[in-house]
Amino acid sequence: MKALVVNCTLKASPEPSNTEALASVVAERLSEHDVKVDFVRAVDLRLAPGVVTDAGEGDEWPRVHAKLLESEILIIASPTWLGRPSSVAQRVLERMDAMLSETDDEGRPVAYNRVAGVVVTGNEDGAHHVISEISGALGDIGYTIPGQAWTYWHLGPGPGPDYLDEQRGREWAHDTGRAMADNLFGVARALTAHPLPASG
Template sequence: MKALVVNCTLKRSPDPSNTHALAEVVGHRLIELGCDVEYVRAVDLDIRPGVVSDAGDGDEWPAVHRKLLGAQILIVASPTWVGRPSSVAQRVLERMSALMSEQDHEGRPVAYNRVAGVVVTGNEDGAHHVISEITGALGDIGYTIPGQSWTYWHLGPGPGPDYLDDERGHEWAHRTGRTMAANLYRTAYALIAHPLDVPEQ
């Protein structure tokens, strides 16, 4: 089984990413469960605006698109900025919306029988809003969203330190992240064994 983590931090590599650090907790648990895990930092790529799978002219989204189709598990990881998902996360979701018009060899939307979850970090509140925004979009696209398929870290309302700068709250975020990984894995395994049927026309 393969898992893809799309990190929607605003920080380009090799700058440290708080969001990547928490996403790795989930990724490590997925590896323990037997998954291959790959990470993509979207801001490092030239992802053109649009709602198509290939915008041409140097667009680097098609490579991410291929990775999405090769993964049974997707994790979208985003920081919270002004209480909302990052602008990079919004760009990724807009490009992913093209999946709704693509079908597999049995006529199902290509996101069917794939599961998705969300990782959020931030030094301000708004994590639950970010989770609901991203999971809502992924559900529209066709992904299955298991119960408790998210984890987040922040220290409450108002600005504060970053995840990598403060150990407070890590135990809860890590425990929730490991549970998230298990729920994603088990649901993906169930869908492989008993896939969703072609939608009725």
């Protein structure tokens, strides 16, 4: 089984990413279930605006799209900025919108029988709002969202230290992240054994 983590930090490589650090906790747990995990840092790629799978010359979204179709598990990881998902996360979701019109060999939307979850970090509040926005979009596209398929870290309202600079709150975020990984794997395994049928 394969999983893809799309890190929607605003920080280009090689700058350390708080969001990637927390997502790595989830990835490590998935690896314990023999899931092969791949990471993509979207800000490092040339992702043209639009709601198409291929925007033409120079667009690097098609290779991310290929990874999505190779993976049974998807994790969108985003920081919170102004109480909302990052602009990079919005760009990723807009490009994924094209998947609504793509079907598999049995006529099902290509996101069917795949599961997804959300990781959020930020030194301000708004994590639940970010989780809701991203989960709702992924559900619209066709992904199955298991119960408690998310984790987040922040220290409450107002500015504060970053995840990589602060130990407070990590134990809860890590425990929740490991539970998230278990739930994603369990539902992905169930859908592999008993896939959703084509409608109609």
